[in-house]
Every structure is written in structure tokens, then in C-alpha cells.
Amino acid sequence: xxxxxxxxxVVSILRNHGCLIVLEPESNSPGVKTCDGYLDDVPMEIKAVxxxxxxxxCTKLLMAEKQHARCIILxxxxxxxxxxxxxxxxxxxxxxxxxxxxxxxxNQIITICNNEIVAIWNKKAAPIEGRSIWxxxxxxxxxxxxxxxxxxxxx
Numbered sequence: 001x002x003x004x005x006x007x008x009x010v011v012s013i014l015r016n017h018g019c020l021i022v023l024e025p026e027s028n029s030p031g032v033k034t035c036d037g038y039l040d041d042v043p044m045e046i047k048a049v050x051x052x053x054x055x056x057x058c059t060k061l062l063m064a065e066k067q068h069a070r071c072i073i074l075x076x077x078x079x080x081x082x083x084x085x086x087x088x089x090x091x092x093x094x095x096x097x098x099x100x101x102x103x104x105x106x107n108q109i110i111t112i113c114n115n116e117i118v119a120i121w122n123k124k125a126a127p128i129e130g131r132s133i134w135x136x137x138x139x140x141x142x143x144x145x146x147x148x149x150x151x152x153x154x155x
Contacts, residue, residue: 006048006075007036013112033067045069049076057090062097065106072106076113084119087111091121
């Protein structure tokens with residue numbers, strides 16, 4: 001599958017869940033980073049995760065941040081590449097990255113594997129030291145107390 005095919009697969013999956021998703025043309029200006037489009041009017045970026053380490057996920061999150069995305073969709077083309085722990089470790093490395101400003105634009109992470117939405121992480125404000133936390137909403141395995149379907153999680 002080519003990268004453009006990944007984007008079309010993600011669009012199809014999200015539209016089947018009732019989301020409004022619009023892809024924008026790629027920027028023609030050198031050095032200008034733009035998002036792939038909009039998910040329910042929120043700037044979003046689609047990234048395929050083909051590497052096996054947690055840094056692969058962290059790198060995708062950092063790239064989406066540079067493109068001023070508020071939502072990132074991590075698409076795992078192979079089931080063996082996805083694990084909740086791996087994504088959570090990648091989010092942790094992203095949050096601890098000193099190169100990012102304190103005001104991060106990324107607010108939502110959606111993971112898709114096997115043509116299904118597997119999990120949704122939403123950034124929530126936390127009163128402790130001005131830091132934010134990420135709450136996960138998972139469809140499978142009841143991994144935490146936030147087990148909701150994607151429609152209940154209000155993409």
C-alpha cells in the first residue's frame with residue numbers, strides 16, 4: 001500500500017463512523033508545513049506508523065505538531081505494529097520532549113489498526129503544575145475505566 005492509499009483508507013474508516021473529514025491539497029511552498037485536512041473542522045494530520053519502536057510514534061507526533069495539527073490519526077497498516085503500551089510510551093516521549101513549547105497544539109490522538117478505530121486519546125487539562133494528561137478511550141480489552149465506543153468518545 002502506498003502512503004496516499006493510507007490516507008484514503010483512514011478517510012473511509014472515519015466517514016463510516018460518521019465523521020466529517022476533508023483532505024486539503026499539499027502545500028506547494030517549500031518549507032511550509034500544512035496539515036492533511038480537517039476532522040470535524042479540527043486541523044488534523046494522518047501518519048502511517050511503519051516503524052517498530054516507540055520513537056517512531058514520538059516522531060510522528062512531533063511532525064504533526066510542526067504542521068500545527070490539533071488531531072493526529074496514527075494509522076497502523078499491520079496489526080503487529082500496534083500495541084496500546086507502545087502508543088502510550090510514544091506519547092510519554094512526545095510530552096517529555098524539551099524541544100516543544102509548553103503550549104502544544106496537539107489535543108487528540110486517534111489510532112487505527114485493522115481498518116478499525118482502536119483507541120482515542122484526548123488531552124485533558126490537569127491542575128497539577130500546569131501539565132496536561134492524556135486519557136485513553138479504548139474499544140477493546142477494557143484496558144481502563146474509559147472504555148467507550150468511538151461515537152461515545154465524540155471524535
